[in-house]
Amino acid sequence: MIKVGIVGATGYVGQELIRILTNHNKVKIEFITSSSYEGEEYNNIYLNYNNIFNHICEEENINELIKKVDLLFMALPHGMAHEKIHEKILNKVKVIDLGADFRFDNIGTYEEYYKVHHENKKLNEEAVYGLCEVYKDKIKKSSLVGNPGCYTTCSILSLAPLVKNKLIDFNHIIIDAKSGISGMGRGLNLEAHYTQSNESIEAYKIFNHRHTPEIEEKLSEIGENKVNVTFTPHLIPMNRGILTTSYCKLTKDVDYDHIKKLYLDYYKDSPFIRILNENISPSTKWVKGSNYVDMNFFVKDGRLIVISALDNLVKGAAGQAVQNMNLIFNLDETTGLKMVPIFTA
Ligand SMILES: NC(=O)C1=CN([C@@H]2O[C@H](COP(=O)(O)OP(=O)(O)OC[C@H]3O[C@@H](n4cnc5c(N)ncnc54)[C@H](OP(=O)(O)O)[C@@H]3O)[C@@H](O)[C@H]2O)C=CC1
Numbered sequence: 170m171i172k173v174g175i176v177g178a179t180g181y182v183g184q185e186l187i188r189i190l191t192n193h194n195k196v197k198i199e200f201i202t203s204s205s206y207e208g209e210e211y212n213n214i215y216l217n218y219n220n221i222f223n224h225i226c227e228e229e230n231i232n233e234l235i236k237k238v239d240l241l242f243m244a245l246p247h248g249m250a251h252e253k254i255h256e257k258i259l260n261k262v263k264v265i266d267l268g269a270d271f272r273f274d275n276i277g278t279y280e281e282y283y284k285v286h287h288e289n290k291k292l293n294e295e296a297v298y299g300l301c302e303v304y305k306d307k308i309k310k311s312s313l314v315g316n317p318g319c320y321t322t323c324s325i326l327s328l329a330p331l332v333k334n335k336l337i338d339f340n341h342i343i344i345d346a347k348s349g350i351s352g353m354g355r356g357l358n359l360e361a362h363y364t365q366s367n368e369s370i371e372a373y374k375i376f377n378h379r380h381t382p383e384i385e386e387k388l389s390e391i392g393e394n395k396v397n398v399t400f401t402p403h404l405i406p407m408n409r410g411i412l413t414t415s416y417c418k419l420t421k422d423v424d425y426d427h428i429k430k431l432y433l434d435y436y437k438d439s440p441f442i443r444i445l446n447e448n449i450s451p452s453t454k455w456v457k458g459s460n461y462v463d464m465n466f467f468v469k470d471g472r473l474i475v476i477s478a479l480d481n482l483v484k485g486a487a488g489q490a491v492q493n494m495n496l497i498f499n500l501d502e503t504t505g506l507k508m509v510p511i512f513t514a
Pocket residue numbers: 176177178179180181182183202203204205206229244245246247267268269317318319351352353354355356481482485486
């Protein structure tokens with residue numbers, strides 16, 4: 170059994186980690202931590218765990234707690250893990266950080282966009298970007314994973330086969346992205362109020378969202394040339410889900426079948442990528458609660474639109490983290506992640 174601990178277990182991502190891990194037959198959750206619910210039973214906070222999971226939230230004493238586990242999931246807000254994770258911890262356990270602290274190769278970009286001074290630059294160099302479909306071999310050998318977020322996962326997976334094969338103009342990529350409200354986390358936030366978010370859709374952080382440089386850094390690496398994206402996120406009134414619509418200019422005269430073959434080849438060893446039948450448009454409702462990413466393309470007159478959908482809390486966070494854990498521990502990457510999407514009729 171792989172023994173794990175979850176730091177920040179009471180957040181939306183922490184909750185989703187527990188939901189997945191309680192159904193994972195190779196994992197035992199040894200401890201969970203919380204700063205506001207120390208001493209409380211988890212099933213009193215999230216009532217879906219009644220008679221299922223009643224661990225008590227412990228104080229966050231990482232140096233002591235790691236003695237009990239093989240792997241630590243960090244599900245804290247950005248800007249915390251880089252201070253808490255150090256070399257001595259990594260000598261004892263593997264770490265998967267679900268925040269942004271270990272996602273960037275260029276730490277200067279992280280510091281600029283997150284307004285945080287990174288305390289552990291050396292460790293950051295050892296960290297591997299946990300986008301399983303692209304960096305699988307590196308992840309298998311890693312001790313510290315920077316788990317990508319929901320928008321970036323959806324955006325990079327949509328475009329990776331195209332930039333890898335240099336089939337699109339690297340300077341003319343527009344990503345129009347939409348997210349459900351749970352992407353903001355569980356904390357109180359005016360924008361998340363029902364009266365502020367219901368019956369409305371709104372773009373935010375236009376031209377300066379912190380996921381833009383992360384998407385550009387990874388796509389540039391995959392395409393071996395600088396990639397620039399115009400990324401515009403929108404908040405929409407639903408609980409879960411990410412939908413990205415990416416607009417590209419083709420550099421070659423190719424048709425739908427050519428592009429489909431390219432994606433099927435690129436993702437041939439990627440069990441969670443589902444390329445839909447021609448003309449079917451991906452929707453968040455068909456991936457909800459699952460680790461799948463649904464994708465399709467539309468081609469006309471040298472223009473290409475790629476549409477992808479995923480569940481922000483699963484493939485965009487906790488599911489991907491478990492997929493990373495499976496890779497690190499040499500398990501089939503789908504272990505514990507084969508759940509069928511929930512159709513909420
Ligand atoms: N929500 C999403 O769709 C996605 C989120 N992520 C990332 O995952 C991480 C967690 O996100 P999410 O679960 O949504 O966030 P939440 O706000 O829902 O949860 C945050 C967690 O961190 C704990 N926490 C907050 N402040 C502190 C503090 N000062 N000291 C110790 N613990 C603290 C909270 O514990 P408590 O309240 O019990 O003290 C809670 O368990 C973030 O880095 C986020 O960016 C990544 C991809 C998608």
